[in-house]
């Protein structure tokens with residue numbers, strides 16, 4: 001009989017899903033699927049780096065709908081996934097927005113009205129595909145205070161940050177640090193391998209284990225290999241599911 005653990009979960013999320021990363025995303029899904037990780041949260045960018053809206057790409061629309069039919073979840077992930085550098089940015093902001101995220105922290109310090117507008121544009125893109133996302137996850141997990149308010153007001157049920165899953169519906173913040181790799185430079189890759197090994201051991205006992213995957217991770221053999229071996233290990237006693245499914249379970253608990 002198949003073992004179905006109910007209180008230990010794995011949520012694998014694939015960041016930066018868009019027409020320009022669709023082929024890599026397919027490779028990731030195929031590899032995860034072979035290990036039994038058949039449900040993931042797909043973080044979809046409506047207009048990735050202004051290269052074109054998802055609704056304008058019929059092939060992508062069909063592809064995404066087919067993934068949802070298989071049980072994957074589509075999460076709104078920013079709008080352009082770009083943050084314009086601002087003249088008044090001080091050193092601390094530059095460190096966060098340029099060094100840590102390579103200029104992609106789109107929702108890091110957006111005023112509420114601007115965030116609300118981008119969220120509505122994103123929802124419109126999803127609506128064109130007849131998708132109503134339950135979650136919003138900011139690029140690089142950087143969601144400022146005003147932008148978070150806009151996310152709540154737009155009716156999203158949850159968001160996640162690097163160390164938390166925030167359930168807007170119940171007001172609960174679940175602690176769970178995501179594994180995530182940085183592949184932009186060799187030293188980052190070396191650090192990532194060591195850090196994620198340590199983090200994996202430290203988070204082994206937590207009910208929710210999160211693995212955050214970016215398409216370029218698959219271009220680096222050592223990273224690819226570690227992500228798959230950790231996924232294989234955790235699936236021995238964890239069930240793979242989407243963020244939305246995990247939250248539904250938490251909400252139904254007595």
Ligand SMILES: [Zn+2]
Pocket residue numbers: 015016077081138139140
């Ligand atoms: Zn991203």
